[in-house]
Amino acid sequence: MELGLSLGDANTSSSPKSFFLSKKKVISTCNDHEKKKNLGFCMALGINSSSERVEQDIEDEENNTSEEGTNNTLPVQLDLLPLVPLPNPPTNLPQSHHWSSDNGSSENGSSGNGGLPAARGFDVNRLPAAGMDEVSSPNSVASSFRMDFGLFKSCVNIVGVGNKRNSESAGGNDGGEPERASSRASDDDENGANTRKKLRLSKEQSAYLEESFKEHHTLNPKQKLALAKQLSLRPRQVEVWFQNRRARTKLKQTEVDCEYLKRCCETLTDENRRLHKELQELRALKTSNPFYMQLPATTLTMCPSCERVASTTSAATAPPITALGTTTTTATTATTTTSDSIPKAIPFLNSRPRFFPFTTTNNNPNHSHQSAAS
DNA sequence: GCCCGGCGGTGATTTACGTCA
């Protein structure tokens, strides 16, 4: 009998680096299913489907107070709230702001206004007051929510000296993609006094975005717009937040996978080493004992649920190897115990640990190997 | 207690690429 176990060459498998050389390209995230998933948004936005038009519309709404209270298409019947209820908007938020200017002029006047106090007091989160009033229709549930959520603007931390590259996006052109083209246009503020406040999302805003991210990793234009409205952010900010969140979630997942693969590799290396040793012993036994072939055949079976490998002998009543007069404890123990040492990650992509917001669950409640694993 | 440098978190930008009309 020849045990055809080969888990790879120990010399090569002992080098986990090969697994991780292309760390950034190996792991695929779970975004695909997000795209396919029909999200449970119930929104009635009376705006065009084009994202650009949507954003342009909202920008127009924000910049145009004349439409206040007249837009009947905007009642956002929005079922955007996450499953986990968000904390109520704080009612005791400090009403004093860091920024100096509280009118809309600071937003448009901040660009290229280096050295002026108004530029320093710019609030990148702040929507014009018209934007708030415009959605404060009593007919809209979301509007009432937003009235409360508008308080979040007060707790947004606007701290420090800003990124010069933010200047154009924080300026009058704050709603649409065209800001990309002129991104460095304001870098010509030579005196360095063109200081912007870097946005810092409040905890409530971050929590809301997190909950939304748990629901869906990508946003369609309507979702983005709705989130921006609810959080009093610009759609671009919501978009950027989701981009960064996806990237950093993927990075974290990659790190988790890397560690997991590393452990798998180590375990497999040990197992391979042990099996090689066992094989050598069996071969030695074979050469020294002609009755070696009478050993029962060993089969390895893998539980489809937990992917653990257990070995069984085809002849349950076979006499122990010790009957041959040679102590082969490693062989016997290896073939009669559930092999926890073999990692569950043989098809590791299906069972690898997941970084938040993913969860690792055993979908089979009838699975019976849990106690054995412990 | 204050200052300073390192570090991590995070918002924002740029670039490249894929998809679609």
Add this chain to the structure above:
DNA sequence: GGTGACGTAAATCACCGCCGG
């Protein structure tokens, strides 16, 4: 098939709070 719009990933920058010395 070429092209532009659009969305996203990846890389990167830069600000800022925290922490230890």
